[in-house]
Amino acid sequence: MCGNKMAVNATQPDQLSRRRSSRSSRQPPIPSSGDQSQTRVNQSTNITSSSFTYDGGTVTGTGSSSSYRLGSSTATADASISSTTSLSSLRNSLPENTHIYDLSEIRSATNNFLAKRFSSSSTPSWRCNLRGKQVVVFQRKLRRPILDSELREKLSVIYRSHHMSIIKLLGACISGDCIYLAYDFISGGNLTDCLRNKRNPNFTVLSTWMSRMQIATDLASGLDYIHNNAGLKINLVHKYVKSSSVIVTEPSFNAKICHFGTAELCGETVIEAKFDKQRREIVEIDEIDSPESSPVKKLYRSNSRTVKFEGVKGYMAPEFQGLATQKTDVYAFGVVILELLSGEEPVKYRYDKETGDHVRMDIVEMARYAVAGDGGGGVEGEIDGRLRRWVDRRLKDSFPVTVAEKMIRIALDCVDVDPSKRPSMSRVSGKVSKLYLDSRKWADTFRVPNDFTSSFAPR
Structure with missing residues (x-):
């Protein structure tokens, strides 16, 4: 892309030609060699211009026969910014790692478990906000002791499971013989x-x-x-x-x-x-x-x-x-x-x-x-x-x-x-x-x- 030239050719009316000739006396002398293209761009600012979009960059062309070169440094910078933006948006769309919450976080989110229950079932549950996400926390009975390493391993396997028909488990917290499981909140019945x-x-x-x-x-x-x-x-x-x-x-x-x-x-x-x-x-x-x-x-x-x-x-x-x-x-x-x-x-x-x-x-x-x-x-x-x-x-x-x-x-x-x-x-x-x-x-x-x-x- 950097080595290509973009040329804009157009036939100007007589009025525009006379206007250009009248202003030619006020134009600075055209420098030689590499500054010539830059001068053409400067000249084009004083004349009726047209805009063309090319690979994310806008190039302005004059009515006369002119050619423009997209600077390699500018193109590289634009491509780098575009790539960074794409990677950032992709990274933001990916799920975070699973969490092992502290009990204080669960208490704070559920108002010390005094908040209104999410459902009328026998399993205690609360809808709340945990680390910036709307979740539903369920309190379950822990049937057997589980080590932190085993908990992390199981959470890792479950969290890496992705399916459109499964509600995501975001994290867990163990307190005594109870385990608190935080699931992504899904609106529906x-x-x-x-x-x-x-x-x-x-x-x-x-x-x-x-x-x-x-x-x-x-x-x-x-x-x-x-x-x-x-x-x-x-x-x-x-x-x-x-x-x-x-x-x-x-x-x-x-x-x-x-x-x-x-x-x-x-x-x-x-x-x-x-x-x-x-x-x-x-x-x-x-x-x-x-x-x-x-x-x-x-x-x-x-x-x-x-x-x-x-x-x-x-x-x-x-x-x-x-x-x-x-x-x-x-x-x-x-x-x-x-x-x-x-x-x-x-x-x-x-x-x-x-x-x-x-x-x-x-x-x-x-x-x-x-x-x-x-x-x-x-x-x-x-x-x-x-x-x-x-x-x-x-x-x-x-x-x-x-x-x-x-x-x-x-x-x-x-x-x-x-x-x-x-x-x-x-x-x-x-x-x-x-x-x-x-x-x-x-x-x-x-x-x-x-x-x-x-x-x-x-x-």
Whole structure:
């Protein structure tokens, strides 16, 4: 760029030529050699000029035939400034390193834990400002002792995980047997409130099929990332997969998963070794029931056998005994998908007038009944009718029945009683993504027409 010349040629009118000739007597003598180009620039300031932008620099040209050379030093300086600006903007866009906060910072941000709670759940949480960022701080029970070095290592692995469907963990603080986790604040509502409005049960913001398919796709993609791509040498587990742990953002109704890394830092998960692609085998996983003096194996648990971790009612897999695994995550994901399609709670009780008892209504059993009989001599029309009655009526019967049936069957595969028969999240994510594309084609085909006009004038 520095060696190129920019020439501006133009034919001047007679008036401009006469004006130049009249001023020529007042112009200083034109110096020789290298000062000639500079003189031309000075002369151009007294004449009508035109501006041209070239690679970030503006060059002014006169009406006469002139040539300008962009100084090498100026060009180098501009390029250096541009590069520095680009690197600075890129550096500012990148996330900072994870933080280990001091307890005094948490106390100051939460007004000594007297600030208004962020949610009405049993887990204490506060929305506050930490080191210039809007965060939500959750207080959790530390299930087993953790050293500073182990905390930094785990935080480093979790913090390096980046996915658009996962809310970022910014840092942590340990005080006694409690751990405070600071997550990035995301504006939106949780999936439970979006599906079930207590004040207006007939209203939902997720009133279209595509909005629910978007949430299902984001949730499957985010959980697949947690299981298979987030950890370096291990497969991580979420444990808190439920509708209240999914934030729905507007206007595109994207889903973001909360509490990623909580179970790992609190010691509530089973950590498994990753599949070795070169050796084509999976390393055996063994449980450690003995104290820390036992040799370290591929799977570990809390130091005490008596510690039992509670699961979430309705989302717990049958084999859940306190420690979460990827299979229990898959089970909970299946329940959330059924909840998303039907709009119903995972477990509820209905009063039976005949017996006078409360009958337990399980969303899994209801979904199995809705698609029962296909391929086994059942009438297709009956299955179609049961499925339409089971899917959330607030969708107003506007959804692709074939896609809905496939989504239900995927969710039922995830909630299989046998953990070994449940599919992996990578397989589930691929199927859900394909059904999302099928739903998009359906939505484009059955779009409400808007190319007509109506008139209320008298005929």
